[in-house]
Amino acid sequence: MDKFSVFSARLVEKGEYFTSGHRACQGCAEALAVRLVMKALGRNTIVAMATGCMEIVSSPLPTTAWEVPWIHVAFENASAVISGCESGMKAMMRKGKLPPKKINFVAMGGDGATADIGMGQLSGALERGHDMIYVCYDNEAYMNTGIQRSSSTPWGASTTTSPAGKVSKGQYTQKKDMPKIAIAHNIPYVATACPSFPFDLMDKVEKAAAIEGPAYLHILSVCPTGWRIPSEEAIKYGRLAVNTCVFPLYEYEHGEYSLTYRPHPILPVREYIEGQGRFRHLGSEDIDSIQERTRMEYEKLVKLSEED
Amino acid sequence: MARPMDEIRWQDLEIGAAVSEHGSSSEYKTGTWRSLRPVVDKDQCIRCGVCWLYCPDVAIKQSEDGYFEADLEYCKGCGICARECPVGCISVVIEEF
Ligand SMILES: Cc1ncc(C[n+]2csc(CCOP(=O)(O)OP(=O)(O)O)c2C)c(N)n1
Ligand code: SF4
Ligand code: SF4
Ligand code: SF4
Ligand SMILES: [Mg+2]
Numbered sequence: 443m444d445k446f447s448v449f450s451a452r453l454v455e456k457g458e459y460f461t462s463g464h465r466a467c468q469g470c471a472e473a474l475a476v477r478l479v480m481k482a483l484g485r486n487t488i489v490a491m492a493t494g495c496m497e498i499v500s501s502p503l504p505t506t507a508w509e510v511p512w513i514h515v516a517f518e519n520a521s522a523v524i525s526g527c528e529s530g531m532k533a534m535m536r537k538g539k540l541p542p543k544k545i546n547f548v549a550m551g552g553d554g555a556t557a558d559i560g561m562g563q564l565s566g567a568l569e570r571g572h573d574m575i576y577v578c579y580d581n582e583a584y585m586n587t588g589i590q591r592s593s594s595t596p597w598g599a600s601t602t603t604s605p606a607g608k609v610s611k612g613q614y615t616q617k618k619d620m621p622k623i624a625i626a627h628n629i630p631y632v633a634t635a636c637p638s639f640p641f642d643l644m645d646k647v648e649k650a651a652a653i654e655g656p657a658y659l660h661i662l663s664v665c666p667t668g669w670r671i672p673s674e675e676a677i678k679y680g681r682l683a684v685n686t687c688v689f690p691l692y693e694y695e696h697g698e699y700s701l702t703y704r705p706h707p708i709l710p711v712r713e714y715i716e717g718q719g720r721f722r723h724l725g726s727e728d729i730d731s732i733q734e735r736t737r738m739e740y741e742k743l744v745k746l747s748e749e750d
Numbered sequence: 751m752a753r754p755m756d757e758i759r760w761q762d763l764e765i766g767a768a769v770s771e772h773g774s775s776s777e778y779k780t781g782t783w784r785s786l787r788p789v790v791d792k793d794q795c796i797r798c799g800v801c802w803l804y805c806p807d808v809a810i811k812q813s814e815d816g817y818f819e820a821d822l823e824y825c826k827g828c829g830i831c832a833r834e835c836p837v838g839c840i841s842v843v844i845e846e847f
Contacts, residue, residue: 451799462808462824463775468783469828474806500775503767504758507775640803666828674829674842677804 450641455481464507465499469673471680472496472579472663475637476550479577479661482647483546485510488527492520492551492560495586495665496579518560520549521567521576528572546575546651553580553594557618568627568656575650575657578620581665589668593618596688597735598728599720601668606723616735624658625694631657632694633702638664638680642691642702649695662689670719682714687740688732692747699746711736776824780807784827787845788820794839801831801840 459480466473476496480487489512491497497514500507515523528547534540549567551560556578564576583601584590591604596617600606604613624632631653635643643661650657662683664676671679683689685705692701711733715721724732755777764770788801795817802810802818809824810831820831832840 449798451803452797454799454803458808460808461773461776462821463778463780464807465778465780466806468826469830470806474804477806477808501769502755502775502778504763504769505755505774505777506769506772509773637804672829674833676806676828677830677834 454640454644455484457481457484459483459485459487459509460500461507461509463505465502466495467665467667467673469666469676470495470499471637471676472552472581472585472665473499474676475579475643475661475663476500478637478640478643479550479647479659480510482644483510483548483651486544487511487546487548488524489513490515490520490523490527490549492549492555493517493586494552494555494579494584495581496550496552498586517551517555519563520551520555520560521574522563524549524574524576525567525570525572528574532573547573548575548577550577550579552585553578553582553620554584554590554592556580557594557620558592561623565623565627568624568629568658571629571655573654573656575647575659576624577659577661579661579663580620581663581668582617583665583668585665585668594620596732598715598724598732600723601720611723611728612720621658621660621694624660627656628697629656629658630654630696632660633658634660634662634689634691634693636662636680636684636689636691638677639684639691639703646693646702649693653695668720670722671717675717679714679718682709685709686711686714687736688714690740690743692743699743699749701743701747708740779823780826781809781821781823782847784822784825784845786827786829786842787822788825788827788829788832788840789843790817790819791839791841792817794837796837798836801835804830804834806830 460477487510591601595613600612606612633646664680666673686709691703797816
């Protein structure tokens with residue numbers, strides 16, 4: 443359970459801005475993440491979305507699952523397109539051609555679109571200081587084209603382009619730390635989130651929308667198809683990622699780090715790794731090395747959050 | 751309700767592949783994908799809404815009496831609601847269409 447009274451679910455915004463009929467796989471927590479992000483943003487939102495699962499499943503021409511203005515752009519330029527929307531509309535408001543209004547300008551992309559292909563454009567948009575939110579849905583591979591590794595795929599995960607076998611343990615590089623790259627741009631707000639913790643996620647989206655200037659949200663989005671887990675366990679594995687500190691929930695706000703959720707007790711990473719088909723080939727020593735790295739990274743984060 | 755997809759011809763498409771009818775994907779009933787069906791035991795249900803909040807397919811609706819139930823037109827049968835219900839009152843049965 444999230445750290446909420448179970449009844450608070452009923453208090454959540456009833457409006458849906460990402461609707462039924464989308465073609466995401468059964469139990470897709472990436473689709474759930476989009477749904478929750480949109481709930482928190484509400485109607486006054488414009489979305490530019492990079493190609494990827496969420497774009498494909500939500501826009502089967504001639505229909506759309508979106509209830510807000512939404513545009514599908516190329517893999518690399520969601521942040522460039524939303525920068526243009528923001529600047530253009532701001533100019534029109536200034537000239538009195540549009541009524542002044544608070545609009546959420548949001549770019550969205552998968553981990554491939556964000557950590558690999560759209561990195562340059564994202565960096566440019568963050569640097570220019572647009573009043574925008576960038577949301578990365580990280581399912582740790584290029585899922586839409588059939589589970590190819592990205593720079594956000596964790597060490598040891600087997601994908602079609604980092605297959606485990608006699609000579610390979612799957613992905614041989616460590617996961618790129620995308621939120622830290624966003625932080626390095628000195629933007630006002632960066633946060634990590636996971637739909638298994640829906641209230642934490644929606645709070646962060648609201649904060650990102652309220653803050654002036656660029657905000658970056660990195661959302662761990664469990665993909666049952668690519669992670670090779672049963673569909674009903676998508677929420678459970680997101681919770682395990684957080685409770686084992688493999689994916690800590692934190693915020694970076696105006697230069698200060700804070701952990702928004704501290705697992706207690708911290709569970710062994712084994713509980714997260716075991717049961718996922720993409721890690722099935724890993725032995726005890728491999729899991730120990732993941733455990734050690736996870737512990738070190740988490741300690742660094744705790745230190746950062748205690749510095750101020 | 752959106753126009754059925756098979757009635758739209760390519761000549762009807764707008765320039766730039768624009769889609770002017772929002773939320774029209776709901777015209778497509780994903781419920782036909784389902785091989786399992788969630789069933790709520792209302793006697794145990796505490797009407798908390800956790801199942802509703804976690805459904806990736808926006809397929810749980812609250813009825814007037816406050817209970818939450820799967821909308822079978824869209825429910826894909828992933829089983830998340832059954833797994834996450836805090837009192838365990840949702841069971842999953844094999845779907846027979
Ligand atoms: C420039 C370019 N290269 C490749 C593709 C093919 N392609 C479409 S979606 C996709 C995978 C997207 O991965 P990610 O951004 O992680 O999103 P996910 O599908 O995992 O949600 C790829 C490789 C493309 N559309 N454009
Ligand atoms: S492949 Fe994964 S991310 Fe893509 S729709 Fe299916 S479950 Fe969701
Ligand atoms: S999660 Fe369970 S108890 Fe809560 S509303 Fe749904 S069925 Fe009822
Ligand atoms: S089985 Fe899955 S799709 Fe169906 S109502 Fe439950 S959570 Fe939604
Ligand atoms: Mg991906």
